Amino acid sequence: MHDYLEFEKPIREIEEKIEKLATAPAGKSQDEIRKLRIKLAQVEHTLYSKLTPWQRTQLARHPQRPSTLDYIGYLFRDFLELHGDRSFGDDRAIVGGFATYNDRSIMVIGHQKGKTLKERMQRNFGMPNPEGYRKALRLMKMAEKFGRPIVTFIDTPGAYPGIGAEERGQAEAIARNLYVMSRLAVPIISIVIGEGGSGGALALGVSDRVLMLEHGVYSVISPEGCAAILWDDPAKVPDAASALKMTASDLVDLHIVDEVIPEPLGGAHRDLNAMTERVAKSLSNQLAQLNDLSLPQLLAQRDQKYRSIGAVNGLAATLQ
Amino acid sequence: MAWFKKQKTTEPEPPKRSKISEGMWLKCNHCREIVYRKEVERNNKVCPKCDYHFPISVLERIALLVDLGTFKEWDVELSPQDPLNFQDTKSYKERVKTHQEKTGRKDAMVIGEGMMNGRRAVLCVFDFSFMGGSMGSVVGEKICRAIDRALETRLPVILVTTSGGARMQEGILSLMQMAKTSAAVAKLGEAKLPFICLLADPTFGGVTASVAMLGDVILAEPKALIGFAGPRVIEQTIKQQLPDQFQRAEFLLEHGMIDMIVERRQLKETLSTLVAHF
Ligand SMILES: [Zn+2]
Numbered sequence: 001m002h003d004y005l006e007f008e009k010p011i012r013e014i015e016e017k018i019e020k021l022a023t024a025p026a027g028k029s030q031d032e033i034r035k036l037r038i039k040l041a042q043v044e045h046t047l048y049s050k051l052t053p054w055q056r057t058q059l060a061r062h063p064q065r066p067s068t069l070d071y072i073g074y075l076f077r078d079f080l081e082l083h084g085d086r087s088f089g090d091d092r093a094i095v096g097g098f099a100t101y102n103d104r105s106i107m108v109i110g111h112q113k114g115k116t117l118k119e120r121m122q123r124n125f126g127m128p129n130p131e132g133y134r135k136a137l138r139l140m141k142m143a144e145k146f147g148r149p150i151v152t153f154i155d156t157p158g159a160y161p162g163i164g165a166e167e168r169g170q171a172e173a174i175a176r177n178l179y180v181m182s183r184l185a186v187p188i189i190s191i192v193i194g195e196g197g198s199g200g201a202l203a204l205g206v207s208d209r210v211l212m213l214e215h216g217v218y219s220v221i222s223p224e225g226c227a228a229i230l231w232d233d234p235a236k237v238p239d240a241a242s243a244l245k246m247t248a249s250d251l252v253d254l255h256i257v258d259e260v261i262p263e264p265l266g267g268a269h270r271d272l273n274a275m276t277e278r279v280a281k282s283l284s285n286q287l288a289q290l291n292d293l294s295l296p297q298l299l300a301q302r303d304q305k306y307r308s309i310g311a312v313n314g315l316a317a318t319l320q
Numbered sequence: 321m322a323w324f325k326k327q328k329t330t331e332p333e334p335p336k337r338s339k340i341s342e343g344m345w346l347k348c349n350h351c352r353e354i355v356y357r358k359e360v361e362r363n364n365k366v367c368p369k370c371d372y373h374f375p376i377s378v379l380e381r382i383a384l385l386v387d388l389g390t391f392k393e394w395d396v397e398l399s400p401q402d403p404l405n406f407q408d409t410k411s412y413k414e415r416v417k418t419h420q421e422k423t424g425r426k427d428a429m430v431i432g433e434g435m436m437n438g439r440r441a442v443l444c445v446f447d448f449s450f451m452g453g454s455m456g457s458v459v460g461e462k463i464c465r466a467i468d469r470a471l472e473t474r475l476p477v478i479l480v481t482t483s484g485g486a487r488m489q490e491g492i493l494s495l496m497q498m499a500k501t502s503a504a505v506a507k508l509g510e511a512k513l514p515f516i517c518l519l520a521d522p523t524f525g526g527v528t529a530s531v532a533m534l535g536d537v538i539l540a541e542p543k544a545l546i547g548f549a550g551p552r553v554i555e556q557t558i559k560q561q562l563p564d565q566f567q568r569a570e571f572l573l574e575h576g577m578i579d580m581i582v583e584r585r586q587l588k589e590t591l592s593t594l595v596a597h598f
Contacts, residue, residue: 162557169577171529174498175498175502178499178502199526199530206499220488220526226408229488230488243408306499306500307503307504309457309499309500311400311402312458313400315398
């Protein structure tokens with residue numbers, strides 16, 4: 001059984017009918033079930049082939065959506081989770097450590113939202129405090145020191161807006177990660193697996209390649225925040241989601257995402273095995289490409305990539 | 321990111337806080353006392369009752385920092401596109417046009433070079449009156465260009481911030497300006513050139529969480545509000561009232577986030593003394 005989103009109601013209705021018939025005494029219901037399954041496939045196909053940005057956002061936040069630790073478990077061997085920022089605490093909204101991938105040692109870091117309510121609360125719903133970003137920074141610097149490539153998984157509503165977070169320098173922690181990641185002397189690959197919430201996501205996302213799952217979203221502000229500020233109307237959340245151009249295909253068009261990883265029909269949570277296989281394929285491919293670059297090439301490409309992001313008029317006129 | 325929630329009706333005009341240009345009297349944003357406008361203006365726009373530093377314009381800021389007639393502005397023509405074709409209650413194109421007409425500037429950033437007590441420096445100044453000083457592609461590009469020129473000429477860079485954060489209307493491209501500008505500051509660091517930030521009221525969101533907090537030395541104006549998340553967002557999240565003086569410059573100093581708070585009348589002197597140490 002899985003949780004259905006509101007827009008998935010037509011699917012739920014058919015699946016419930018099938019279930020009822022299946023538990024009923026055998027007989028003519030078999031034929032009925034077969035017909036319903038065909039209808040289900042059609043309904044699913046239509047529904048998922050034209051998801052609105054707001055529907056995708058809901059899928060990206062699905063309670064059963066595979067998390068960083070799910071991918072780590074499926075993709076890597078020997079994951080050793082490392083803890084703490086060595087200064088204040090251990091933020092459970094970010095996990096990280098060494099792991100083995102294709103017989104190579106790598107450093108893996110990601111936001112972790114949690115599945116059960118208890119785990120969600122322990123992990124602060126995937127909203128890191130400064131010590132989370134500082135733990136990530138410590139691990140990234142260690143990866144650089146020992147020449148290990150870095151893979152980050154992005155899945156957060158955003159950095160936590162709290163009193164303690166401000167007191168301990170949330171802004172500085174994020175800024176420091178951007179600064180350091182931009183020049184870090186090892187390959188970095190980021191994968192947006194769910195929600196890429198603003199600066200809190202970017203703090204793990206300055207990288208050589210950005211991959212994104214088909215139904216992931218990545219934005220400067222949540223649609224809810226945007227609707228509140230620009231429309232002053234919570235009913236405009238779906239409009240804000242469209243206006244922000246936050247889906248994977250939008251971000252490819254804007255040259256921010258390098259590769260979209262297709263999801264199983266209905267989303268990654270419907271078939272984690274299939275999903276991880278696709279992620280593994282893309283990840284191996286991208287790591288191999290980066291591996292072919294010399295360090296100066298790697299850093300020059302990263303530098304050039306970020307330096308050229310933006311939509312500005314008048315560049316030619318003022319070049320000196 | 322963490323913008324202040326704007327009131328619909330105040331969009332094209334400066335926000336409520338800067339009532340400094342109207343009438344003989346004005347109410348201080350901080351102590352709420354009614355003060356005589358001329359007295360405030362004679363005092364570098366500092367409240368005589370509580371020492372609150374009122375927002376000043378970009379030109380006033382530059383005049384305060386550089387030797388008379390030495391400022392050369394760069395890249396005035398850079399102007400925003402509309403990469404998302406963004407439309408809320410108004411289109412982004414329209415908002416940009418309104419602000420360009422109001423400010424006479426193409427976007428929310430002024431860069432250039434000037435002399436500070438006879439010492440050359442590169443200056444980047446946010447313009448809060450242009451869409452709340454929000455950082456989009458033009459702001460990011462201009463900061464990077466200023467840093468490029470500083471790298472060529474080996475000059476120190478001074479950044480003055482007043483901003484609500486990243487500009488929503490350019491979506492992900494605005495978010496990426498945080499990475500772009502931070503990467504530029506990292507290169508300045510590798511070249512061992514100083515980067516000095518002055519945080520003025522207010523500095524929030526994606527600007528704080530990138531360039532503003534990356535200064536080798538970080539200064540702030542007295543009582544300036546500085547933070548990552550806006551106070552309203554925090555209050556809504558934690559459902560508690562915020563402590564008194566929360567996110568004021570004094571609060572940041574106490575928590576080790578900035579190096580010093582500098583009065584406006586001592587700003588130029590402090591900066592030029594500081595730059596001499598690098
Ligand atoms: Zn006052």
